Amino acid sequence: MLSSRLAAFGLAASLAIATPIAGLAASCGNTSAGFEAWKADFARTAKRAGVRQAGLNALAQTHYATGTIAADRNQKSFRYSLEKFMQVRGATTIVAQGRKHKARNAEFFAALERKYGVPAGLLIAIHGMETAFGNYMGDSQVVSSIVTLTYDCRRSKFFEPHAIGALKLVDQGAISMATKGAKHGELGHTQFLPGNALEYGQDWNGDGRVDFYNMGDALASTANFLRQKGWRPGKGYQQGEPNYKVLKQWNAATVYQQSLAIMGRQIDG
Template identity: 35%
Template sequence: MRSSLPALRATLAAIAATFSFASLAKAQFAPAPAPITRAPHVATVPSPRAGSCHNGQSFERFLADLKQKAAAEGVSQRAIAEASPYLVYDQGIVNRDRGQRVFGQLFTEFAGRMAATYRMQNGQQHIRTYAAAFARAEKEYGVPPAVIAAFWGLESDFGANMGNLPTLRSLVSLAYDCRRSERFQGETIAALKIIDRGDLSPSEMIGSWAGELGQTQFLPTHYVNYAVDYDGDGRRNLLRSGPDVIGSTANYIASGLKWRRGEPWLEEIRLPQDFPWEQADLTIKAPRSKWTSLGVIYPDGRQLPSDNLQASVLLPMGRNGPAFLAYANFAAYTEWNNSLIYSTTAGYLASRIAGAPPMRRPAGPVAQLPFNEIKELQQLLVRAGFDVGKVDGVLGQQSRTAIKAMQLKYGLPADSWPTADLLARMRGGARAQAGPVQ
């Protein structure tokens, strides 16, 4: 099944644009090379506008100031000197960041590829191989092995594909660029701290183009704050040590993402035809007893526990697609990566690794609006007074909320899924509001 990875690279690189900035490179599946042993040459020079947010400072002046900030935060001059040959600007990294194309993909297509049987089985095998580390992590942090293994598989295919670019070059280039300068200045300083405490050398820092490191793709700030030495060698090595990857990922999920010990995260369900679709929303939380009273059951017909455990009904493809109960722990997935497709896939893969059956396929094809029509729908929603965030053709939570409101207005099933019917009605409404052409 490894042969399927090259075909995914272009797809996932495009989907990465729908992810949070911290996850832009998580879907890169390029082969991981051996660490470079010498400083890379400067590939390109900054564009004329690159320093506009730094009072026109040259990159060299900006870098000198950044090194001073790092020293003020406790980074040693030794570590700064070791890293300096790698702190070079690459306009190609910035171009890549700014040039990401967005395209949509149905959840069932994405999950079918990324939560495929081979990856589920690989996750189960890794749990057996590292049984002691997984057991320790669950005892100390309360995070089940399947949850850790799912992220491990999705982020790097268990270390096979961690990226192939010098991390320091990526970070400092994005720090000098004006789009997210402050954030990446902090990430660059965090990378220097990783070097300073002896976890990785500058030449070992090879990862994604957005500066993430290791087998579960940690940003340097997460590496500094949550990486733990689980193999006892005195280093936190998330590139080479399976136990360190397991313990560190569990620590981040538990401490950074507030995982709730002993609680579920995502379960597939079946909804009745007369379900009140407007109730299917991650912002609406209710006890399972309420969902039971509305006719929600498991896919095999079993009843849900009629208890007070809070959950939301999640329809990643509207009422004609799969349905899930998303529990409080599902928030850890959306915090890890705010793409609904990615987070739902990660939760689903974890459930599969833990032993859940494959999800039911939709009874028929689920129509999806093309990118340009989703963008047009967003524009119409903005004209109707809704805040959808960025009008970018990406179906985020704000867009879904606005879509549901308009579905209710037009008497359509309010499942937050954009349809040709809704678009046609909104086009008609916009024409009526504009009045006759003079």
């Protein structure tokens, strides 16, 4: 509300305030109404951040992802009790299947632990929790989802580096406008946000590219992320142990962290 002193300037001042000033950034929004204008402004931000033409072309093609916004407003499961959360997320099945995954790929997980110091059980628990071991990696267009969340006023600053990351991944040919992922723009076997994918991605199979839809690359990238976030090889990750706090870097929800610790321990036996 205008103060009485500002109101005294009268109609001319009011009109000046109501008229957009050239050069000001387009503002975030909570509906699709301003999305196209915001994209044009964000393109300048992206270009300054080093995004090249392929990424800028992808930005121009993005659409306002209504499904992403609906999902972002409805994250009820993180408010469940630990017991309810684990039941809803299928913890018993994840542990049972996870033990089989570990047995079938014993050398792979041993090699990951030798390089990054992260035990198999935890990586397998993440893989199971995020995508049911790669069986469901999402059906949302990654670039549109992450750009929509950057435009949305609720967490614009959090998602902006991930939108820039997604556009740079397009520049690199790592993803395209056709790439599908989760509702919040996470991609691949362990659902990396694009900015993290860009920074922590690992080419485990040595084919010259990081592919988060390849299990080896995705799990190596996950292990690298945890190591770079402070994981201490040989130390525990249960509550009260040195590595437990690193789980918060993967997911901020307490019940998620608790579930990973429990399932990881059970998988490793």
